[in-house]
Structure formats: C-alpha cells, structure tokens
Amino acid sequence: MIDEILARDGLAQAEAIAKGDTSAAELLEAAIARVERVNPALNFIAQPMYERGRKAAAGPFAGPFAGVPFLVKDLHLAIPGERMGEGSKLWDGARADYTSTLYHRHVAAGLNTFGKTTTPEFGLTVTTESAATGLTRNPWNLAHSAGGSSGGAACAVAAGVVAIAHASDGGGSIRCPAAACGVFGLKPSRGRVPMGPHGTEGWLGLGVVHAVSRSVRDSAALLDATHGPENGSRYTATAPEFRFLSEVTRAPGALRVAVMRTTITGVPVNPEVLAALDDAAKLLAGLGHHVEIAQPVLDGAALSTAMVAVLGAATAFEVGERLAALGRSDAGSDLETVTQMFVHIGKGTGGVQIMAANALFQKTAIIVADFMERFDIILSPVFAQPVIELGKIDLSPTDMEAWTANILGYSPFTALANWTGQPAMSLPLGTDSHGLPIGVMATGRYGAEGMLYRLAGQVERAAPWAGRRPAVS
Template identity: 65%
Template sequence: MTFDDYADHDATGLAALVASGQVTPGELLETAIAATDAASDFNFVAQPLYDRARRMAETPFTGPFAGVPFVVKDLHMNIAGTRSGEGSRLFDGYVADYDSTLFTRFERAGFNTFAKTTTPEFGLTVTTESRAYGLTRNPWHRDRSAGGSSGGAAAAVAARVVPVAHASDGGGSIRCPASVCGLFGLKPSRGRVPCGPKATEGWFGLTANHVVSRSVRDSAAVLDQIHGDEAGSRYSAPTPARSFLSEVGRDPGKLRVALMLTPMTGVPVDPQVIAATRTAARLLESLGHHVEEAAPMLDAAALNAAMTATIGASTAHDVATRLAALGRTDAGDDIESVPQMWVHIGNRTTAVELARANATFQTAAIALADFMADYDVILSPVFAQPVIGLGIIDLSPVDIAAWTAAITGYSPFTALANQTGVPAMSLPLGMDTDGLPIGVMVTARYGDEGVLFRLAAQVETAAPWAARRPTARAE
C-alpha cells in the first residue's frame, strides 16, 4: 500500500479496506511505521512499540477498527509490559504491570497500537516540549508548536501517520493541539470515558480522554467504542439517546448560538483569531442557525484560583507517589522548573482551599447551565493567538510569573469546559496569514455530545477540511 493511498483514508475507511480483504493489518502497520520513520523530524514518538504491534498484526482482529494502526498518549495510559514516561525523567524505568481500562477498550475496538506519543511533563502546558522527549514540531511549520499537551498525538495525525490518535484534555489538551494542527478534536463530558482501573479521574475530574482525528465520523465512532461507566467512578455522564456515529449526518435543526469573543479573563484576542471566529459564525448563520454575541457571567479570578489549587495538589500527589516508589524524598533535577512550581503550590494547598476549589467549579457549572438554557452551543476561539513558536511556554522558565502570564494570555478559553465538565470541540475552519490553522471552539450542555457531532458533520460538509495537508517548512 502506498503512503498516498493510506493517507487518503480515515480510520473508518482503512477498516473497510481490511474488512473487504483489499489490505491486511500487517500492510497497514508497515505503512504507518514507514510513515513514522519518515516523519521523525516532528518528534511525536515517545516510545515505539513496533515489535508488539507486529505480533498483534499476526493475530485476528475484531471490532469496527480491526487492524487500523493507532497511537496512544504517554500520559496516564498504561500498557502492561511497556514503559510509561509521563513526559518526565522522574518516570525513567517505570514499566506498567497492567493495562489501562481505556487501552483495553481501544484494543477491543480493533486498533493496533504501535507507539506512545509525546507530551510535556505531566501534561502541564499547551505545547509539547520536555527534557524527557525534546521538542515536538508542528507538521504545518516545523518551528511552531504542535500544541499540547496532546501535541504528539496531533502531530502524528496531521502528518498522516495515523488517521486518529488517543488524546486527553485537562484544560484544553485535545482542543488546543487540534486547533493548531488543523484537526477535529472533541473533549467529552466528564464521566463519559474511563481512565481506570487504579484511578477513575485525573485532576479531581478536570481531565477527559478521547481522540484527535481528521474526520468527524471517526471521532464519533471511536467514542461509541470507548464510552461507558467504570467501577468506582464518582461521575457518570448521561446515557446518549442513540449512538454517536448515528448523530453524524443527522439534522442539527436550527441552533441558538452564543458568540463569545472575549475571554472571562479579559486578555486581548488577536484580530486574526477574531476574524476566523466571526467567519465561522457567518458559516453557521448560512446553515440556518441563529447567532448572537453573548457570554456567561463567571468569576474568572475564582476559577483560576481553583485551577491552581487543583492542579497543584494533583501534581504534588503524583510526584510524591513516584518518589515513595523510588525510595526518595526529593525529585531534584528530575522534574522541570514549572512542575517544581506546581509541586510547591500543591504542598502548600490546604484542605479548605481544595474544598473551595470544588465549590467554585460547582458554582460555575450551575451558572453555565443557567446560561445555556437560552443557547444550544457557545462559539468561541480556542486560542487567543495564532500558533506560537517553540520555547515560549515550555516548562523550563525560572521566571514563573512571566510563564503564567504567557500561558493565560495564549489559552484563556478552553479551561471552562474542564471546570464545568461540559463537552467542547475544536473545528479546523480558520487559517492565519502564514497559512497555519486556527481552530474555533463549540461548547455544548453537559452530556450533549450529540449536538456537537450533528453540528460538526454539517460544518464538515459545508466547509470540508479533509483534503488540506500540511507542508512543513521552517523560518
């Protein structure tokens, strides 16, 4: 199979070729491995699992994605007998002795996992750069960020190495890399997708797992295979009315759309981003939807404080757990300077502050639900700026105040969906003056991924993006 033939198909299309006998899982795998090696300059592989995947390719596959090559993010995603690095030198030598629940569901869907993808240390920023893995580059422009923290996954899909890849999102980490890599990325509702079996949530419920993809139908079909409750989880998303795949192509009706152009924090938004979002609004209007400028009234300062306490406490706990396993009391230089800051914050966070953070998130979720009684979805930017260069908001700075200002100025829109648990997606509709992708975000009510898939499929038909391919270049 030629790379061009392979790259022309989404995961659903590749699975159909396998099912019809036109290609074997082994042939797909070797094409994907060759494409990975050819695209090595983008540095999206944290750990190759080629031998394991080749053994799997010799066994029968079942499921709707039988034999389709796949990659998983190297963050809280365990595969028994393989290393789990978490983007950190602190986890050098850690080998998982069990499979994550989600990985089991990916395998049951028929995917053949041949690599783990890069992530920043502990997933703590919206670019994918670390001392453990190096710089992950954007296939649209090799000197720009691929986003984060699922930048390795997004780079792999953008480079056409795989049509779909596992990603996770604790503050925007599915939608952010999808935005800058020209992909579709949907963060599901809290409790929709499992992350067990040894922990049933990340960052006290802020994180969600799913995929980044080139097509809407792949995203919907994968969610059909991986969603569902798991034992011990505190959260359970509402049962969908029908399969997510059946929502693709279904008439979304005439939606009431709130156009939100100013973030809660009030940081400035680049004119190119505003223009891309307004263009998306006009597209929705042309499809029969009603769009008006509106935004929920929320306490941005309280939400930022709640995020700080929650992420700090979670990071401090994860590092302390790893240190205890190593018989150490200090991480030293094994974690980067910004994660060290988060550990310091977490160690100072009190129980009262954590309880206040939880209450703040609940208050915001109630306020957002009240606002969305009048609107079906919210349309907004993903990032406030076009895609940034490498080395700007990595995890190495010692000037923490400057780093915090940079990341909050770049990504002020996405965290609300994590704080409130609602689903949200990035649509690859815009381009900046350098010809690089600008995504727009659509947020829905809790549990209503269905409206997102209906709208996304309608937009994908009206303004198709699948044929757009990156041509990597340097400054």
C-alpha cells in the same frame, strides 16, 4: 495504493482491510514507514512499539476499527510492560504492570497500538516541549508548537501517520493541539470515558480522555466503542440517546449559538483569530443556525487561581507517589522548573483551598448551565493568538503568576469546559496569514456530545478539511 489507504480515515481503513484491499500488517508497515520518514523532523513518538503492533497485526481483529494502526499518548494510559513516561525524566524506566480500562476498549474496537506519543511533563502546559522527550514540532511550520498536552497525537494525525490517536484533556489538551495542527478534537463530558482502574478521574474531575482525528466520524465511532462507566466510577455522563456515529449524519436543526468574542480573564484576542471566529459564525448562520454575540459572566481570575491550586496538589501527590516508589526523598533535576513550582504550590495547598476550588467549579457549572438554557452552543476561539513558536512558553519560570498569565494570554478559552465538565470540540476552520491552522471551538451542554457531532458533521460537509495537508506529511 497503500499510501492512498493510509490517507483515509480510520473507518475507511478498516473497510479496506475487511474487503481485502490491504491487510492489517501491510497498513501497519506503511504507518511505521511514515513514522520513520517524518518523525525525525517532528518528534511526536515517545516510544515505538512496533513489535507489539506487528504481533497484533496477525489478528484476529473485531470492532469498527479492525486492524487500524493507532497511537496512544504517553500519559497515564497503561499497557502491561510498556513505558509510562509521563513526559518526565523522573519516570525514566517506569513500566506499566496493569492495563488501563480504556486500552481494553481500544483493543475491543480493533485498534492496533504501535507507539506512544509525546506530552509535556504531566501534561501541564499547552505546548509539547519537555526535557524528557524534546520539542514536538508543528507539521505546518517546524518553528511552531504542535500544541499541548496531546501535541504528539495531533502532530501524528496531521502528518498522516494515523487517522486517529488517543488524547487527554485537563484544561484544553485535546482541543489545543487539534487547533494547532489543523485536525478535529472533541473533549467529551466528564465521566463519559473511563480513566481507571487506578483512579477514575483526573485533576479533581477536570481531566477527561478521548482522541484527535482526521474525520468527525472516526471520533464518534471511537466514542461509541469506549464510553460508559467502569468499576468504581464516581459518576458517569448521561447515556446517549443515539449512537454517536449516527449523529454525524443527522441534521442538527436550527441551533441557538452564543458567540464568545472576549475572554473571561480580560486578555485581548488577536484580530486574525477573531476573523476566523466571525467567519465560522457566518458559516453557521448560513447553515440556518441562530447566531448572536453573548457569553456568561465569570470570575476568570478566581477560576485560574483555583485551577493552579488543584493542579499543584495533584502534581505534588503524583510526584510524592513516584518518589516513594523509587525510595527517594527528592526529585532533584529530574523535574522541570515549572513542575517543581507546581509541587511547591501543591504542598502548601490545604484541604480548605481544594474544597473552595471545587465549590467554585460547581458554581461555575451552574452559571454556565443557566446561561445555556438560552443557547445550545457556545462558539469561541480555541487560542486567543495564532499558533506560537516553540520556546514561547517558558518551562523554567521564576514566577508562577507570570507563567500562568503567559499561558492564559495564549489559551484563555479552553479550561471553561474542564471546570464545568461540558463537552467541547475544536473545528479546523481557519488559517492565519502564515498558513498555520486556527481552530474554532464549539461547547455544548453537559452530556450533549450527540448535538456536537451533528453540528460537526454538518460543518465538515459544508467546509471540508480532509484534503488539507501540512508541509511535513
């Protein structure tokens, strides 16, 4: 009985607790038992927090997810006294002495956090591999990547440990692992969900936070519980017209869908990935949407260069803060090679370059917004290639330009929504010839998460994925 309840989505788990079919404590122990069974093979837990979860399981709980087990990503989200690992050896031993605004909202929603999930160092890449925590493996095939940078979160959801898990996204880090692991992941609009209190935006506004989930409605219900400004917010997304959860069951109407089949960087797209995209386009057409091939014209090379500059500056700043706190002048071997390269770039990046990058992102947002006056949705792949094997992304490169080209050869689509601030979601609709998931991405207008949830709910009903289970679960 308890395993069947654990296999439900989060809202259904909360309902089972409320009805007395199980308890928060019993459900937590089932989730912990699942971690202990599958984590040795998958490696998605950066820090167990079992005793914190057990203490909280006594209640009381309130909110839509009252008593539901939950995992948070070990990147920037602060829980007093708990690890702040950032996927880095340099942060070894770091503990939070404050509480993230978002964690307060998780607690108010009834979620019971009992662990932190793995991430690559500072969330800088599209696979969850690090010197600090090792390799996080894909539950569909252990030789393959779980995606990144929220790979631990997506892996845990796919493996049936939790129904929903906290995730963040600065260039695709919600959508990439959701695609790799065959779960649902929505990146919200810039300014939708709080990231403070110590800084209210990430990577010059490229970064946002939300979740990966088993069901669309869990994602929507959590966004209802967590969205809205905090003290000091530089901006906030447009207030929703309706509750996001109610949008999941509303008919989306006939949407105008632009199918983006080519990359803005010129890298090729794998035929299996294109076939999954075309199947998704046919599905939408069959549901009554108006589908055509179209995409905005953008300077992919310039945008990629601008993003590297911003990430370099942000990484150099963050590392500098940590070194100052430790009373050290050099990170030495406590930083991975690719991170050291970002730091080097960041130290050589001036204010004019950052202003130029920001201006380019703003210009891109205007171009895409103008394009989307004709369309409601851009439909594209998440990855340009099937899910890669572990080790495919070199974390000890000697050439940043070659490393960036490797990343963009795999994931050239997702960063667009980070540059523009738009919401975008990965739908687990395809499967490659080796049985690995292929995600299809739908990007909406800024502030239009409601439209995305309407479409996602419709697609989930037409092509359900809840019954699929990976090899390790």
